[in-house]
Amino acid sequence: MTSWHRTTTIASRELLDFVRDWRTILTMLLIPLLLFPLLFVVLPVVVGGQAEELAATEANVLVYGNLPTNLSEALMEANVNLLSPPVNSTGVDDQQQNAHVRDGVLDVILGWSLGDDEVYTVHLRYMSTASVSSDARMRVLTAVSEWEEEERVRRVEAGGLDANTTLDPVRYDTASVDLASQSERQGWLLSSFIPLMFAMWMVSSAIQPSIDMTAGERERGSLEALLCAPVHRWELLAGKWAAVSIIVLTGVFLQVAGLLFALTYLAGPGLLEMPHLSLLSTLLLTVAVVCFSVMVVATELAVAMRARSVKEAGAALAPLGLLVLVPAIIVQVVNLDGVEGVWFAVPVVNVMLAMRELLLDRVDGVHTVIWLSTTLLYTLLALGYAQRQFDREDLVLGAS
Amino acid sequence: MTGDVLARLRAVSKQFGDVLALDGIDIDIHHGVSTALVGGNGAGKTTLLRILAGVYRPSHGTALLGAGDIVDHRRRIGVMTESTGLHVRLTAWENIRFHARLFGVEDSVARRRAEAHAAPLGMLGALDRRTEGFSRGMRQKTALLRALVHEPDLLLLDEPTAGLDITSARAVRSLIEELVAVGRGVVWSTHDLGAASVCDRLVIVHNAKIVADGPLSTLLNEAGVGGIEALHQMHTAEATREFLEGAEVGA
Numbered sequence: 276m277t278s279w280h281r282t283t284t285i286a287s288r289e290l291l292d293f294v295r296d297w298r299t300i301l302t303m304l305l306i307p308l309l310l311f312p313l314l315f316v317v318l319p320v321v322v323g324g325q326a327e328e329l330a331a332t333e334a335n336v337l338v339y340g341n342l343p344t345n346l347s348e349a350l351m352e353a354n355v356n357l358l359s360p361p362v363n364s365t366g367v368d369d370q371q372q373n374a375h376v377r378d379g380v381l382d383v384i385l386g387w388s389l390g391d392d393e394v395y396t397v398h399l400r401y402m403s404t405a406s407v408s409s410d411a412r413m414r415v416l417t418a419v420s421e422w423e424e425e426e427r428v429r430r431v432e433a434g435g436l437d438a439n440t441t442l443d444p445v446r447y448d449t450a451s452v453d454l455a456s457q458s459e460r461q462g463w464l465l466s467s468f469i470p471l472m473f474a475m476w477m478v479s480s481a482i483q484p485s486i487d488m489t490a491g492e493r494e495r496g497s498l499e500a501l502l503c504a505p506v507h508r509w510e511l512l513a514g515k516w517a518a519v520s521i522i523v524l525t526g527v528f529l530q531v532a533g534l535l536f537a538l539t540y541l542a543g544p545g546l547l548e549m550p551h552l553s554l555l556s557t558l559l560l561t562v563a564v565v566c567f568s569v570m571v572v573a574t575e576l577a578v579a580m581r582a583r584s585v586k587e588a589g590a591a592l593a594p595l596g597l598l599v600l601v602p603a604i605i606v607q608v609v610n611l612d613g614v615e616g617v618w619f620a621v622p623v624v625n626v627m628l629a630m631r632e633l634l635l636d637r638v639d640g641v642h643t644v645i646w647l648s649t650t651l652l653y654t655l656l657a658l659g660y661a662q663r664q665f666d667r668e669d670l671v672l673g674a675s
Numbered sequence: 676m677t678g679d680v681l682a683r684l685r686a687v688s689k690q691f692g693d694v695l696a697l698d699g700i701d702i703d704i705h706h707g708v709s710t711a712l713v714g715g716n717g718a719g720k721t722t723l724l725r726i727l728a729g730v731y732r733p734s735h736g737t738a739l740l741g742a743g744d745i746v747d748h749r750r751r752i753g754v755m756t757e758s759t760g761l762h763v764r765l766t767a768w769e770n771i772r773f774h775a776r777l778f779g780v781e782d783s784v785a786r787r788r789a790e791a792h793a794a795p796l797g798m799l800g801a802l803d804r805r806t807e808g809f810s811r812g813m814r815q816k817t818a819l820l821r822a823l824v825h826e827p828d829l830l831l832l833d834e835p836t837a838g839l840d841i842t843s844a845r846a847v848r849s850l851i852e853e854l855v856a857v858g859r860g861v862v863w864s865t866h867d868l869g870a871a872s873v874c875d876r877l878v879i880v881h882n883a884k885i886v887a888d889g890p891l892s893t894l895l896n897e898a899g900v901g902g903i904e905a906l907h908q909m910h911t912a913e914a915t916r917e918f919l920e921g922a923e924v925g926a
Contacts, residue, residue, distance in 0.1 A: 276779035277732035282777045288762070288769075295805075496758025503754035504727050504777040614882070668731055 281506050285514025286521070289488055293522055303480060303522060307530035315537035321651065330354065334411030335380070339398070340387035345425070348419040368396040382411035459635065462550035465521055466634035467607060469531065470627040473564070474512075474603040475596065476530055477571050481523045482592045485575040489513045490588040507667045512576065516661070519572045523566075552636050560633045561641065566650040567626045570657045576649050577661035603627055611635070619645040622653050680859040681706050681829055682720070682727060682745065688738035689722050696722040699789075700884040704829060704862060709855045711871035712864040713907060714880035720864045721833065727862060728754045728831050736836070740829065750778060753827030757834045759818040763807035766871060767817040768797070770806060771824050778825035785824050792820050796846050813836035819847065829860045836870055848873060868903045877903070879910050886910045 293299055337358045350357060358381070361380060364372060367386035382405075386398030397419060402408040428438040455463070491499040501511065531558070552560070576590055582588035606627035609618065619625045625646040658664040682704040689697040697719045704710060704727070714720045725731040726738050729746040733776055740748040747793055761770050768789060775785035793799045796816045801809070806817060813837060822830060834849070836844040848870075855875070865871050872891055879887040888917045890902060900906050 276777070283778055288765075288773045291769070292762050292764050292837070355831075383874065398912050442813070495763075496756060497760040497762055498759030499730065500754070500774075500821075501777075502730050502753070503749065504774055505749040505778055567791065 276505075278507065278510055282513045282517065285501075285506070286517040289484075289515060290521060293484065293518070296578050299483070302483075303526045307476070307480075308533045310444075310530065311534040311537040314385065316402065321394030329406060329410045332407055332410075334382045334414060336383045336385050336411060336415060337372055337375075337381050338362075338385050338387065342385075343422065346418060346422040350415065353414040353418055355414055355418075359423055367400055373400055376408065379405065379407070382408045383415055385415055388600045438551040458551045459521050462552070462635045464468055464643060465550060466631040469634060470630040471526055472531065472534070473630065474567070475598050476527050477523055477568060478575075478599045479596045480526045481519055481572050481575045481664060482589075482595070483578045484519045485572065486582075486585055486588040486592065488519065489576055489580040490582050490585045494585055494592050509662055510660075512573075512661055514663045515576060516569070516572050519576065520568050523572065524568055528674045540643045550634065550636065552633070553638070555638055556633045556636050559638065559647075560630065562647065563626050563629045563633065563650070566654050568645075570650070570654045571662040572652070577657070577664040580661070580664040597673060599623055606631065616641055616645055620649045622649075625649050679706050680704070680735075681740065683737075683739045683818070684733075685724060685725065685739075686736050687738055689719075689726060689731060689732040689865065690734040695883050697726070697733075700885055701887060702878065702888065703862045705856055706828070706860050707858045708876055709861040709863060709874040709891070710853060710876045710878055711874035712862055713866070713868060713876050715866075715869045715911065718880045719883045720880050721826045723889070724754075724833055724864050725829050728752055730812070750825070750830045752831060753822035753825065753829070754831045755815075755822040755833060755835055757819045757837070759814045761809075761814055761817055761821075764805060766803050766805050766807075767813075768802045770817060771802075771821045774821045775824045780825050788824050789820050792823050792850065793878070794842070795850060796820070811825075812840060812843050815839060816843065819850075822856075827859070830854060831862050831864075833864045834866070835863065836865075836867065844870075868907055872903045879907055881911045885925060 293303075297431065316361060332354070334355045335358060336355050337360055339360055342350070342357070367384050372384055373382065376384060382401070384398075384400035386396070388396050388398075390396060399412060401412040401416065405439070427442065431438045431441050453460070489498075492501075575595065578591050578595075579588040582591050602621070602623045606624055607630065611628070611631060613627065619628055619642045629642070629646040629650075632642060680703045684700050684702045685783040687697055687700040688695065700723060702773075704722075711910060712720050712723065722731065726733055727745065729738075729740075729752060732738075732746060732878055738745040740751060745752070749923070761767075762773070767772070770788070771789045776792070782790075789802060790799060791801055793816075796819070798813065798816050798820065801813060801817075806814060809817065815821060815835060819832070819835060830851070835851075836847055839847060844881055851861055851863070861874075863871070863874055871877060875885065877889065877891045878885055887906070889897075889905075894906055895901070895903075898906050898909055900909060
């Protein structure tokens with residue numbers, strides 16, 4: 276019986292235990308796989324339905340002042356019911372009428388006046404927290420904006436000028452501005468969220484299995500039974516690490532696959548395609564993912580093993596997600612073209628930056644050496660820490 | 676005591692921080708002898724059992740199995756822990772097979788042995804059932820089958836009959852007697868003095884020390900008491916008095 280066999284035996288047992296629990300399968304595998312496709316199917320249906328419902332709702336707009344006829348017609352075409360104010364009303368700031376907007380009797384109060392300088396002034400009173408009121412405001416603004424455009428042209432032409440050249444004196448040729456290839460643009464798009472998603476999911480999804488396989492196993496008494504077998508502590512760590520890593524990486528892979536599927540097939544054609552990465556970029560990307568998973572899982576196993584109970588392990592590991600979230604978000608906004616090499620040595624940041632670069636198919640020699648060496652160093656430190664925790668007999672069993 | 680020495684502990688102490696869990700333990704475990712380890716809660720039984728199992732290393736002293744360190748000979752030891760430590764989402768057989776593989780036992784051999792031991796314990800029909808629905812007794816028996824699957828020379832049992840009905844407890848005792856008869860060494864840790872009285876040898880642990888060690892009949896004669904409970908009470912009370920007197924002298 277070799278170490279390899281003992282390690283794989285432990286890992287297989289953990290995985291068998293894992294797949295037998297339908298709740299864990301649901302949480303760790305099915306939800307990540309189906310989350311984004313469901314979101315992309317359900318969200319447009321819900322949003323579309325809500326928009327249709329709002330568009331079909333007649334908006335009640337109380338108007339102070341005399342609207343131009345064509346503006347009134349445009350508003351009525353937009354399903355707006357134009358109402359005249361009561362005779363004794365004091366204007367757009369009439370408290371009684373404003374209260375009607377708050378109560379939902381009115382959706383918008385529109386004030387319209389023409390100044391001595393021939394400039395119109397528009398006053399709007401609405402409720403940003405009421406959907407119908409907000410939508411009515413948008414309908415009014417859209418109609419006014421279109422009317423303003425017509426009025427602008429009319430006034431320019433009345434002055435004897437050509438409206439087209441006067442109002443639009445600069446032309447932009449947008450046909451061939453972007454020199455980035457389609458693949459590079461896809462890589463850039465992916466690099467803006469894949470590293471963040473990967474880091475967050477990796478850290479958060481490793482927590483539950485890490486606790487279950489350490490503090491949980493100690494509480495159930497199965498860890499003591501296991502330690503009575505001729506197994507080295509490092510084999511125990513390696514077996515549990517392998518099991519957690521397989522579970523977490525499967526979950527991450529399914530989540531990313533679900534997201535890419537949703538973006539490619541459900542969010543509309545041409546929105547996203549897979550970027551073409553070189554073999555070297557792909558290999559380095561794999562190394563980055565594996566190193567990060569080794570580091571995260573080893574750290575979480577160590578922290579969970581150090582805890583005296585499942586509850587304590589949960590409390591110790593819960594903030595870890597937040598600790599990773601901050602650097603992961605920062606990395607997403609870092610300008611890759613001007614980033615200093617030192618950032619590629621910062622824990623977590625280094626792998627996230629490397630993933631961003633590699634998704635853009637950029638392999639910078641100096642950056643690669645820094646992130647690879649520091650990541651390996653952090654990984655070894657995490658493994659060393661985990662090994663120390665697994666070697667402590669009082670922590671493994673509790674002093675009797 | 677009959678049989679060759681299987682395991683030997685000499686001047687073994689175990690310290691956890693400020694707590695002295697075992698203090699200068701000398702004990703030999705023999706082939707073909709069943710040894711009952713009795714004592715109250717916190718006496719040191721479990722720590723002694725864990726040192727014999729190679730899970731704990733002594734803080735001082737030596738723990739040998741044959742000529743080598745016990746830790747390096749865990750392959751020859753079978754342990755049934757008090758909590759049983761079964762994986763509840765696995766069947767009884769999968770629990771046994773997992774341990775068998777760690778001990779290097781082929782699946783087919785492990786299955787044959789498990790079935791052979793399961794039959795007299797009434798567990799044959801339950802081998803392929805998940806253990807989550809098992810009663811306390813069934814879990815105990817599964818843990819026992821797991822401890823036996825690699826045919827250990829030394830069998831360490833922590834409360835093996837706790838929670839068992841009379842018939843099952845008798846079946847377990849019978850199985851252990853068979854193992855002893857073929858030369859295995861058995862150490863049986865228990866609170867149940869009645870169960871302990873059927874063993875060849877009685878070891879009373881109190882305040883981290885062994886306060887009595889020998890065949891039950893010999894100990895009873897030496898102490899001049901009529902039963903195991905009186906014997907236990909006498910030794911533990913005496914040890915406590917000595918302990919307190921020692922503490923006063925030290926103060």
